[in-house]
Amino acid sequence: MSEPHIETPQEADAANARPVDQAAPTGKTTAVASTPVSDEERSGEVLLVVDNVTLRFGGVVALNEVSFSLRKGEIFGLIGPNGAGKTTCFNAMTGVYRPTSGGIRFQGESIVGKKKHEITRGGIARTFQNVRLFPEMTALENVMVGADAHHKTSVISALFRLPRFWREERSGRDRSLQLLRFVGIHERAGEVARNLSYGEQRRLEIARALATNPTLLCLDEPAAGFNPAEKEDLLALIRKIRDTGVTVLLIEHDMRLVMGVTDRIVVLEFGKKIAEGTPAEVRDNPAVIAAYLGVPTDAA
Numbered sequence: 001m002s003e004p005h006i007e008t009p010q011e012a013d014a015a016n017a018r019p020v021d022q023a024a025p026t027g028k029t030t031a032v033a034s035t036p037v038s039d040e041e042r043s044g045e046v047l048l049v050v051d052n053v054t055l056r057f058g059g060v061v062a063l064n065e066v067s068f069s070l071r072k073g074e075i076f077g078l079i080g081p082n083g084a085g086k087t088t089c090f091n092a093m094t095g096v097y098r099p100t101s102g103g104i105r106f107q108g109e110s111i112v113g114k115k116k117h118e119i120t121r122g123g124i125a126r127t128f129q130n131v132r133l134f135p136e137m138t139a140l141e142n143v144m145v146g147a148d149a150h151h152k153t154s155v156i157s158a159l160f161r162l163p164r165f166w167r168e169e170r171s172g173r174d175r176s177l178q179l180l181r182f183v184g185i186h187e188r189a190g191e192v193a194r195n196l197s198y199g200e201q202r203r204l205e206i207a208r209a210l211a212t213n214p215t216l217l218c219l220d221e222p223a224a225g226f227n228p229a230e231k232e233d234l235l236a237l238i239r240k241i242r243d244t245g246v247t248v249l250l251i252e253h254d255m256r257l258v259m260g261v262t263d264r265i266v267v268l269e270f271g272k273k274i275a276e277g278t279p280a281e282v283r284d285n286p287a288v289i290a291a292y293l294g295v296p297t298d299a300a
C-alpha cells in the first residue's frame, strides 16, 4: 500500500471552510416542524436524534429530510453507496456543516449552530475518512491533545506552570498512555505519528477521539485500507469501546464488517434514507440490494 498522507488538523479545517458557507449561505437554519423531545430522550435512552435534516450544497441535496435516532449503548451503522451523504451527515452532527433545515438533538438538546469544540466537549467525538494527526508529534502527544479538551487550566496557570497545570499535565499523560494501551499501540507511545504504520495511525486516531471522553464516538470508515486480519482486530476494538459504555456510530463500506458488528443500520442513497433496521432486515431489503447492485448481496 502506498504511504498514506497524514492530513494535519489545520489542512482539514482549511478544507472544511468553504463547504460551511456553501451549506448555509444565509448562516441561518430554516425552521421546520421538529418532533418533540420524547420521554426516551429525556431518560437518556435515546442519545441522538437526527430530525428531518436537509443539507444542500448549491444545487446538490446531500441530505434530503433524513431522520433517525441512536439509542444509548448501541453500535449503529450508517451505510450507503459513494456520495450517499454519510460523511455529510457526520459533518452536520459534529458542527462542521449546518443543516439547511431540520434539527439534531444530542441528549435532548439541540446542537445545531454549536461550534465543533462545543460539540466535542458535549460528548461527541469523531475520526475522519483520511487520517488526521499531528505528524511530527509523538503518539502520546497526539492523544494528549485530545485529553486537553477537558482541562481547566487557565492561561495564567499554564504560563506560570502553577500546580494545577502540572496535575492536569500528569493526569492527561497517564490517561493518554492508558488509551494507547486500550487501542493496542502503547509500545509506540514515544514514536512520532508519521513513523507509525497505517493501521497504528488509525488506532491512534481512535485513542485521540476517546481522550475527549465521548458519550458518542463516530468512526468514519475506520477500516479503509485494512486487510482482513486488521478488520477483525478493529471489530474487536469497536466492541471493546462499546463495552466501556460508549455508543458508536460507524460509517463503513465493508458490508461484512458492518453486518458483523452493528445492532442497527440506516441506509442512505442519494441523500435519502432508504432503509433502517437490524443487519438482517437491512440485508434482505430489496431497496438496499438495488442500491448496492454490483456488490454481491451475499457479502454479509
Ligand SMILES: Nc1ncnc2c1ncn2[C@@H]1O[C@H](COP(=O)(O)OP(=O)(O)OP(=O)(O)O)[C@@H](O)[C@H]1O
Binding pocket: 018, 019, 022, 057, 060, 061, 062, 080, 081, 082, 083, 084, 085, 086, 087, 088, 089
Ligand atoms: N463540500 C461540498 N460541496 C459540494 N458538494 C458536496 C460537498 N461535500 C459533499 N458534497 C456532495 O454531497 C453528496 C454527498 O457526499 P458525502 O461525502 O456526504 O457522501 P458519502 O456517502 O460520505 O460518500 P463516500 O462514501 O464516497 O465518502 C455528494 O454528491 C457530494 O458530491
